[in-house]
Amino acid sequence: MVSQTYKTKEFALSGLAGISDKTLEMHFKLYDGYVKETNRLNEKIAEILKDGKVDHEEMPAYSEFTRRLGFEYNGMVLHEYYFGNLRPKSVPEPDKGSAFRKAAEQSFGSFETWKTDFMSVGKMRGVGWALCYEDLENGRLSNHWITLHEVGNVAGFNPILVMDVWEHAFLLDYKPAERPKYIDAFFANLDWKAVEQRLRPAGRKSRAA
Numbered sequence: 001m002v003s004q005t006y007k008t009k010e011f012a013l014s015g016l017a018g019i020s021d022k023t024l025e026m027h028f029k030l031y032d033g034y035v036k037e038t039n040r041l042n043e044k045i046a047e048i049l050k051d052g053k054v055d056h057e058e059m060p061a062y063s064e065f066t067r068r069l070g071f072e073y074n075g076m077v078l079h080e081y082y083f084g085n086l087r088p089k090s091v092p093e094p095d096k097g098s099a100f101r102k103a104a105e106q107s108f109g110s111f112e113t114w115k116t117d118f119m120s121v122g123k124m125r126g127v128g129w130a131l132c133y134e135d136l137e138n139g140r141l142s143n144h145w146i147t148l149h150e151v152g153n154v155a156g157f158n159p160i161l162v163m164d165v166w167e168h169a170f171l172l173d174y175k176p177a178e179r180p181k182y183i184d185a186f187f188a189n190l191d192w193k194a195v196e197q198r199l200r201p202a203g204r205k206s207r208a209a
């Protein structure tokens with residue numbers, strides 16, 4: 001049986017422009033909480049399944065644990081994508097002719113239009129995330145709003161660029177109404193190489209493969 005226990009990943013991330021180390025440290029702790037809670041839910045569900053059945057009395061607790069999986073799993077995984085696409089001393093735009101820029105141009109007509117769309121998704125009111133996905137079936141990029149961690153994710157699509165816009169991502173550095181400033185800072189620290197490495201993983205050419 002494959003182990004259900006997830007380990008908190010370490011991200012050697014500090015010295016970003018406009019996103020303080022204090023914010024990052026607090027954010028790593030929050031992320032660690034999602035890993036722990038994901039493990040805890042899996043343990044609780046495994047405990048119920050131990051006797052091979054989910055009986056009537058167990059059903060309410062089982063249902064609640066199972067419903068919460070979407071929140072905790074996505075809270076864990078999206079933070080890994082988010083930290084994974086940041087780096088210090090970066091540039092706000094990918095190189096001309098790079099794979100990501102080409103994909104954005106093919107999907108949106110121009111990189112600038114893609115960027116306007118992505119940034120505007122990030123500025124939407126509410127608590128959640130802005131995600132740029134790749135449809136593995138045709139290579140098209142599309143930008144999506146995710147409410148909380150789990151509402152709006154597209155099954156089988158490949159997350160390419162992930163931006164946390166919960167207030168905890170910037171509240172130590174900016175006022176709640178200054179989210180656009182945080183979004184500019186996010187772009188100034190984007191690891192475009194990491195983003196490009198996520199495009200079309202080898203051997204995967206369709207959503208369902």
Ligand SMILES: [Fe+2]
Nearest residue numbers: 164166168169
């Ligand atoms: Fe977060």
